[in-house]
Amino acid sequence: MNHVKKYHKKIITTKEDSIIIEGPVPSSELSNYKFHEDLIAFRPAQQQFEAIKGIADLSEGRIIIARKDDLIVGYVTYLHPDPLERWSTFNMENLIELGAIEIIPSYRGVGVASNLLRVSMLDEFMENYIIISTEYYWHWDLDGTKLSIWEYRKVMEKMMAAGGLLPAPTDDPEIISHPANCLMVRIGKNVDEDSIKRFDTLRFLQRHRYRNMREGI
Numbered sequence: 001m002n003h004v005k006k007y008h009k010k011i012i013t014t015k016e017d018s019i020i021i022e023g024p025v026p027s028s029e030l031s032n033y034k035f036h037e038d039l040i041a042f043r044p045a046q047q048q049f050e051a052i053k054g055i056a057d058l059s060e061g062r063i064i065i066a067r068k069d070d071l072i073v074g075y076v077t078y079l080h081p082d083p084l085e086r087w088s089t090f091n092m093e094n095l096i097e098l099g100a101i102e103i104i105p106s107y108r109g110v111g112v113a114s115n116l117l118r119v120s121m122l123d124e125f126m127e128n129y130i131i132i133s134t135e136y137y138w139h140w141d142l143d144g145t146k147l148s149i150w151e152y153r154k155v156m157e158k159m160m161a162a163g164g165l166l167p168a169p170t171d172d173p174e175i176i177s178h179p180a181n182c183l184m185v186r187i188g189k190n191v192d193e194d195s196i197k198r199f200d201t202l203r204f205l206q207r208h209r210y211r212n213m214r215e216g217i
C-alpha cells in the first residue's frame with residue numbers, strides 16, 4: 001500500500017490566540033519548531049518530540065500538530081499498531097492507530113484536540129483506512145483535569161467523534177477490564193469488505209480462537 005499523505009491546514013481562534021492546526025507534517029518540518037515543555041502526558045517532552053519525529057518518517061505515520069507561532073502546543077499521532085499488540089495480529093496494511101493525542105493544559109477545553117481530529121480527516125486518503133484508538137482510563141490525565149473517569153470518557157467521546165471515531169465493541173481483555181475503557185473506530189468509505197470482516201475477527205479474537213478450538217480448527 002502506498003500511503004499517500006496530503007497536507008491540510010486550519011486556523012482556529014480562541015479568546016486570546018490564533019492556533020494553527022496542520023499536517024501531516026514531516027520530521028524535517030517538525031525540526032523547525034519548538035515542542036512545549038508541558039507536553040508530558042506520555043513521557044518527558046523532549047523524548048516525546050523525538051518519538052513523534054520518528055513516527056512522522058514512517059511510511060504510514062502521520063503527525064498533525066497544533067502550534068502557536070513556532071511552538072507546538074498539541075499533536076496527534078497515527079501509525080500501524082505496535083507489533084506486540086493484538087491489533088497487529090493480521091498485519092493489516094490499511095489499519096492504523098490513533099496512538100496519542102495531547103494538548104498543553106492551558107489550551108485545553110477550547111476545541112484544539114477536536115480540530116486536530118477534523119484536520120486529520122480532511123485528507124481523502126484517510127478513507128482508505130480503518131482507524132482505531134484504544135482508550136484506557138489509566139492513561140488519562142485525571143489528576144490534572146480534576147475530571148471524574150466518566151466525565152473524561154465523555155471528553156474522549158466528543159473529541160473522537162469530531163474525527164468520526166465511535167466506540168465499538170471488542171472482547172480485548174484489557175479494554176473490557178474496566179467499563180470506561182473503550183475501543184474507538186472509524187472505517188473509511190473505501191475500505192473493502194474483506195478488511196472489515198478481518199477487523200471484526202480481530203475485535204473478537206478471543207471468541208474466534210475459542211470457537212476454532214472447539215471446532216478443532
Ligand SMILES: CC(C)(COP(=O)(O)OP(=O)(O)OC[C@H]1O[C@@H](n2cnc3c(N)ncnc32)[C@H](O)[C@@H]1OP(=O)(O)O)[C@@H](O)C(=O)NCCC(=O)NCCS
Pocket residue numbers: 041099100101102103104107108109110111112113114115139140141145147154155156158159
Ligand atoms: C484529552 C485531551 C487531548 C482533550 O483535548 P482538548 O483540546 O481539551 O479537547 P477539546 O477542547 O476538543 O474538547 C472536546 C470536548 O470535550 C469538552 N471538554 C474538554 N475538556 C473539558 C473539561 N475539562 N470539562 C468539561 N468538558 C471538557 C469540550 O468542551 C468539547 O466538548 P464540545 O464538543 O461539546 O465542545 C486533553 O485533555 C489532553 O491532552 N489530555 C492529556 C492526554 C490524554 O489524556 N490523551 C488522551 C489519551 S491518548
